Amino acid sequence: MTSIVKTLALALVLSAAALGAQAQEVKVGFAAEPYPPFTSPDANGKWVGWEVEFMDAICAEAKLKCVITPVAWDGIIPALTSKKIDMIIGSMSITEERLKTIDFSDKYYNTPTGIIGPKSEKFDATPEGLKGKVIGVQVSTVHQDYATKYFGPGAAEIKEYQTQDEADQDLAAGRVDAVQADAIALDAFLKSDAGKCCELKGNVKDDTAILGAGVGVGLRKGETDLKSKINAAIKAIRANGTYDKFSKRYFDFDIYGG
Amino acid sequence: MSEGLSGLPLYVPPKPRSLLEPHRLLLMAVFAGIILCAILFMRWDWLPTYGPRLLYGVWQTLVMLFWTASIGFLLAVPIGLVQVTGPRPLAWLARIFCTIIRGTPLLLQLWLLYYGLGSVFAQYPELRSSFLWPTLRQAWPYGFTALMISFAAYEGEVMRGAFAGVPRGELEAARAFGMSRWTAFRRIWLPRALHRALPTLAGETVLQLKSTPLVATITVIDVYAVISKVRQDTYLTYEPLLLLALIYLCLTAVLVVVFRYLESRIPTREA
Amino acid sequence: MSGNLHLLSLTPPGWGGVLLAGLFASLQLAVGGYLLGLVIGIGGAFGKLYGGPILRDLLEVYTTVIRAVPELVLILLLYYAGTDLINQLLALVGSPSVDISGLAAGIFVIGVVQGAYATEVLRGAIRAIPSGQVEAARAYGMSAVLALRRVTLPAMLPYAIPGLANLWMIATKDTALLAVVGFSELTLATRQAAGSTKAYMTFYLAAGVLYLMVTLVSNVIIALIERRARRGMPQTV
Numbered sequence: 228m229t230s231i232v233k234t235l236a237l238a239l240v241l242s243a244a245a246l247g248a249q250a251q252e253v254k255v256g257f258a259a260e261p262y263p264p265f266t267s268p269d270a271n272g273k274w275v276g277w278e279v280e281f282m283d284a285i286c287a288e289a290k291l292k293c294v295i296t297p298v299a300w301d302g303i304i305p306a307l308t309s310k311k312i313d314m315i316i317g318s319m320s321i322t323e324e325r326l327k328t329i330d331f332s333d334k335y336y337n338t339p340t341g342i343i344g345p346k347s348e349k350f351d352a353t354p355e356g357l358k359g360k361v362i363g364v365q366v367s368t369v370h371q372d373y374a375t376k377y378f379g380p381g382a383a384e385i386k387e388y389q390t391q392d393e394a395d396q397d398l399a400a401g402r403v404d405a406v407q408a409d410a411i412a413l414d415a416f417l418k419s420d421a422g423k424c425c426e427l428k429g430n431v432k433d434d435t436a437i438l439g440a441g442v443g444v445g446l447r448k449g450e451t452d453l454k455s456k457i458n459a460a461i462k463a464i465r466a467n468g469t470y471d472k473f474s475k476r477y478f479d480f481d482i483y484g485g
Numbered sequence: 486m487s488e489g490l491s492g493l494p495l496y497v498p499p500k501p502r503s504l505l506e507p508h509r510l511l512l513m514a515v516f517a518g519i520i521l522c523a524i525l526f527m528r529w530d531w532l533p534t535y536g537p538r539l540l541y542g543v544w545q546t547l548v549m550l551f552w553t554a555s556i557g558f559l560l561a562v563p564i565g566l567v568q569v570t571g572p573r574p575l576a577w578l579a580r581i582f583c584t585i586i587r588g589t590p591l592l593l594q595l596w597l598l599y600y601g602l603g604s605v606f607a608q609y610p611e612l613r614s615s616f617l618w619p620t621l622r623q624a625w626p627y628g629f630t631a632l633m634i635s636f637a638a639y640e641g642e643v644m645r646g647a648f649a650g651v652p653r654g655e656l657e658a659a660r661a662f663g664m665s666r667w668t669a670f671r672r673i674w675l676p677r678a679l680h681r682a683l684p685t686l687a688g689e690t691v692l693q694l695k696s697t698p699l700v701a702t703i704t705v706i707d708v709y710a711v712i713s714k715v716r717q718d719t720y721l722t723y724e725p726l727l728l729l730a731l732i733y734l735c736l737t738a739v740l741v742v743v744f745r746y747l748e749s750r751i752p753t754r755e756a
Numbered sequence: 757m758s759g760n761l762h763l764l765s766l767t768p769p770g771w772g773g774v775l776l777a778g779l780f781a782s783l784q785l786a787v788g789g790y791l792l793g794l795v796i797g798i799g800g801a802f803g804k805l806y807g808g809p810i811l812r813d814l815l816e817v818y819t820t821v822i823r824a825v826p827e828l829v830l831i832l833l834l835y836y837a838g839t840d841l842i843n844q845l846l847a848l849v850g851s852p853s854v855d856i857s858g859l860a861a862g863i864f865v866i867g868v869v870q871g872a873y874a875t876e877v878l879r880g881a882i883r884a885i886p887s888g889q890v891e892a893a894r895a896y897g898m899s900a901v902l903a904l905r906r907v908t909l910p911a912m913l914p915y916a917i918p919g920l921a922n923l924w925m926i927a928t929k930d931t932a933l934l935a936v937v938g939f940s941e942l943t944l945a946t947r948q949a950a951g952s953t954k955a956y957m958t959f960y961l962a963a964g965v966l967y968l969m970v971t972l973v974s975n976v977i978i979a980l981i982e983r984r985a986r987r988g989m990p991q992t993v
Contacts, residue, residue, distance in 0.1 A: 259938035261952040268948045270768035272777055296858070299938030301713065302836070305722040306938075309840040311858075328720040367717040386624075386704050387714075392951035393600060399954075400603035401613045402622045421607065421954040508809045587925075588971030589964045590932035593943055597960035604956040695826040702936065709829070726833045730825045737824035 252292040253453070255282055256312030256445075259297035260390035263415040264477050265318050268297075277482075280473040281335060282316050285444075288460035288469075301367045301389060304329060307447055314453070315445030318409060320369045322439035330448045332457040334441025337484030339430045340370065341410035343398065343417060350405070352429035359383050363394035363403035370407045373437045378407075392416075399424050407431065411482070441484065527724050535715050542708035543732060546697050549707060553629060554693050557636025558686075562675070564637060565644025579641065586638035591631065592699050599627040599703040628700030636693050640682075643689065647682040648674065683751065687744035691737050708732060760958040763949075771949040771959070778945030779966050784859065785931040785941060789866025790924055796867060797874025804879050815875065822872035828933050834865040835937045862934050862941075870927055877919030881912040914985045921978040928970050942966060 257274060261267035265278040274295050286293035298306040303319075306312050307329055318338075321331040342352035342362075350356035358381040364370045366387045374385050386403055388394040395416045398406045406413070410430055416422040446454050464470045465483070474482050504513075564582065567575040586594070606612055606621070613622075620626055651674055659669035698709035708729065715725040766772040804815045822830065839856045846854065889911055893903040935944035946963040950956040 259940065259944060259948070261948055263952075267952055268774070269952075270771045270774060270949075272774045297938050297940055299936060301717060302722075302832075302937055304720055305716075305836050309722070309836050310843060311836075311839055311856075311861075325720075366713070371717070388704060389702060390947075390951060392954075396600060396603055396607070396951070396954065396956065399607040400622075401606060401610070401618075402603060402624075419954070424607070424610075506809070509813065512810065512813055584971075585964075585968060589967040590929040590943060592932045592935065593946070593960060593963055593967065596943075596947065597957070597964065600950065601957040601960050604954060691824070698826050698828050709826075722836050723833070726829060729829050730821070730833065733825045733829060734821065 252294045253286070253314065254296040254312045255286075255293050256298045256303050256306055256315045256317065257295050258300035258303060258317045258390075260300060261392050262318065262412060263419075265412065266316070277474065277477045278316050278318065281470075284464045284469050284473065285457060285460035288463050289456040291456070299389070300365065304367075304445070307445060310447075313447070313450075314457070317445070318412070318442050319445050320439030321441060321443040322369060323436060324372070325439075325445075328448075330446045330450070330454060331443035332446060332454060333461055334443050334484075335461050336482045337441040338409040338411045338482075340373065340407065340433075340438055341413045341430050342405050342407050342428045343413050343422075343425045344405040344428045345398070345401070345424055346426050348404070350428060352407075352431050354378055354381050356428070357382050357405060360404035361386060361402075363388055363397055363406040365389070365391045365394055365408065368408070369438050370409075373431065373434065374407050376437065377431070377434075396421065411478070523727070528719070528721060529724060531715055531719050531721070531725075532728075535711065538711045538714075539708060539732075542706065542711035543736070545705075546694075546707040546709075546736070549625075549629065549632065549697050549700065549705075550690070550694050553632040553697075554636055554690050557633045557693075558640055560633070560637035561640035561644045564641030565646075565648050565678075568641075568645045569648040583638045583642050586634055587642065591635050591696055592702065594635070595628065595631045595699055595703055598631050599624065602627070624704045625700075628703055628705045632693065632696060632700065635696065636689070639692070640686070640689050643682050643685050644678065647678040650681055651677045680751070683748060687741060687748075690744070691740055694733070694736060694740060760953075760955040763953055763955050763958060764962055771953070774945050774949055775942065775959075775962060775966065778940060778942035778963075779970075781859075781939075781945075782928070782931045782941040782943075783970070785862045785866055785934065785939075786924075786927045788859070788863035789870055789931070790927045792863060792867025793870025793874045793923065793927070794920075796871025797878045800871060800875030801878035801882055804875065805882060819872040819875050822869055823876075827869055827930055828936060830869055831865050831930075831933050831937065834868060835861055835934075838864050858939055862931075862939050865934070866927060866930055869930065870923055873923055873926070874920070877923065878912070878916055880919070881916035882908060884915040885911045917978075917982050917985050921974075921982070924974060924978070925971065928967070928974070932967075 257266050257278075262276075264276055266274055266276045269275050274297075279295075282293055282295075285291075296312050298312060300317065303312075303315055303317060304325070307315055315329075319325070319331075321334060325331070342357070344350060344360075350360070354377055357378045360378075360382050361384045362374050362378055362382050363386045364374050366389060371385070371387060374382070379385055383404075386394075386397070388397070391408055391412060394403070394406050394408070395413075397403050399421050405428065410427070413427065417425060417427065444457050446457070470483070564579045568579045568583075569576075571579070612618060655673055655677065656669060659673045660666075664672065697707060701707055701710035701713060704710075712725045712729040716722065719725070762770060764770055764772045764775075766776070800815050800819070803811050807815070839861055842854065842856065846852070885908060890903055890907055893907040894900075898906065931941050932943040934941055935947060938944065942963055946959045950959040953959070
């Protein structure tokens with residue numbers, strides 16, 4: 228009997244110890260899904276991609292100890308506000324809507340928004356072209372808002388996926404007729420084996436109010452200290468060539484944008 | 486599960502208490518206060534906008550629950566029966582089916598069905614011209630199948646126990662009366678087994694209700710999916726989830742009441 | 757499908773190692789959550805049986821709500837609210853906020869859910885003990901705590917084991933729900949591997965086999981424990 232009591236006591240102590248584990252690092256929230264070429268887990272269980280290198284560069288520059296903390300994309304903002312993570316590096320566009328809840332650093336890259344579809348079907352990335360189509364988007368993204376506003380009235384359905392790769396997969400499976408997402412991420416899918424089915428139908432007409440002005444690091448409101456550190460770091464790696472150096476290994480164009 | 490073997494139980498259940506005892510009144514006042522605070526200090530302005538969609542979501546959840554539980558139960562009867570009396574291979578098959586379904590998480594089964602089959606479809610584009618495609622490309626058939634199979638496996642296990650639990654003597658008596666095997670099954674074995682399984686049915690149905698929100702992860706729209714939409718649109722976390730918990734609480738309460746009513750309608754004449 | 761088997765090898769480029777790490781995380785969650793659930797369950801069962809009227813009613817509310825609301829919803833609520841609540845409480849007392857690891861939060865969530873079911877299982881088991889046994893212990897002059905430790909807990913064990921075994925099975929499967937909040941356990945690791953390689957069928961089947969193995973091994977162990985705990989009990993069935 229005593230052994231059971233001891234085990235229980237041990238369990239209590241252990242869970243208390245786990246709860247009280249103190250750490251001084253900055254927890255960087257990643258969307259817990261493959262999002263090539265920016266953030267994706269590899270077969271070693273490590274995260275790789277352009278944004279991982281970006282994170283390493285700014286954390287080294289700002290002398291922060293950054294720890295990658297994967298979080299579900301659709302809960303990444305609540306995770307930030309409830310202090311599960313301290314910043315978001317997840318190709319998150321800076322929008323008015325999000326600025327009501329969280330804060331952003333300066334932009335660190337920019338991407339156009341594209342629409343892909345099967346090669347066998349011809350249509351444009353316009354409301355007329357997408358009339359009657361089933362469009363796949365990832366939840367809680369600017370694309371969900373954009374597609375709902377511009378294509379929603381004419382489209383057969385806007386299907387919302389928890390992860391981008393599942394939306395892409397359903398396009399390959401023929402369950403959706405088109406997918407709207409960041410053009411750079413879509414390009415990575417089109418170049419993969421599974422993406423052979425499909426091609427870029429075009430980029431959508433810009434609407435900065437919804438699509439935002441570039442991608443920034445998501446931060447909690449009021450954390451001005453961290454924000455200025457990150458902004459200074461972005462500026463520094465842009466100036467000293469680090470940014471261009473690692474970007475060249477991924478892209479043959481200027482990802483920072485104008 | 487566990488009845489006292491002999492002797493009086495140490496625990497004497499309290500007299501049925503009324504709702505109006507002083508400590509209950511106090512507790513109710515505290516809860517009312519908490520709810521009032523929640524109404525006053527949390528954001529609920531999104532409710533009117535999403536009200537109709539929420540109702541639609543609740544309806545979808547109930548439709549899904551009703552049909553998966555009904556068909557699942559119809560499947561559970563043969564699954565339970567063959568394990569008790571069926572030929573060896575069939576009994577083994579049923580046993581393996583129950584073990585696999587009950588031994589793995591429903592979420593995984595759901596993703597396997599939806600995305601696993603989806604990746605198979607991607608390899609056979611010819612499939613898209615078949616007459617089945619308009620159904621196969623939607624999400625609900627997969628959610629429906631997964632929920633139905635799950636219910637069949639869990640309830641199949643219950644039915645196995647129920648069939649095995651019918652006293653042999655009753656079946657022998659039926660045969661002695663000259664009933665054929667089929668008549669004895671239809672008139673004695675099945676009704677007695679169903680009767681034994683009924684009390685668990687309420688519990689299994691509540692468990693099934695609690696499994697339905699998982700289908701939202703494969704793009705099926707149910708009440709959980711509508712609440713997720715609210716969460717994304719408003720960036721609120723607690724308010725929508727608390728409302729969702731309340732909705733499920735009410736649905737469970739309704740289910741329990743309905744089953745209690747049904748059970749009271751069925752005559753019990755245990756020997 | 758068979759062409760994808762190399763993806764499961766234990767060393768990169770195979771994802772087998774990632775899956776096993778996920779399995780380990782799942783088991784940690786399940787064990788931690790289960791133990792926490794047992795602690796809550798023992799407290800809850802005694803509270804329900806011997807506690808004051810207010811405690812009884814509160815515990816009734818706890819077990820009813822937890823058992824009526826889907827685990828997925830509870831996990832979302834507790835995963836976000838749990839951390840928030842603790843930090844806000846700490847802020848009230850004036851101490852700095854603690855950093856709650858994902859694992860601790862996950863164990864907390866599974867434990868709170870398990871606790872409600874464990875309360876009911878253990879309450880039923882305690883009630884099944886013939887009252888004479890406890891009365892005899894008290895008559896021998898044992899204190900209430902000693903009687904609890906020496907008589908009530910060991911005597912209720914055989915009655916509680918089937919229910920507790922069932923709870924363990926539920927715990928192992930409930931850990932999969934944490935994939936939805938982005939906790940890197942087996943199901944999420946599988947989802948990531950599948951999404952990266954697009955070999956959805958292969959990986960989901962592989963994960964299914966791993967979960968099944970956990971269940972089958974658990975079944976064997978439970979059968980052993982049950983045999984041991986039933987020593988000296990009247991044979992049933």
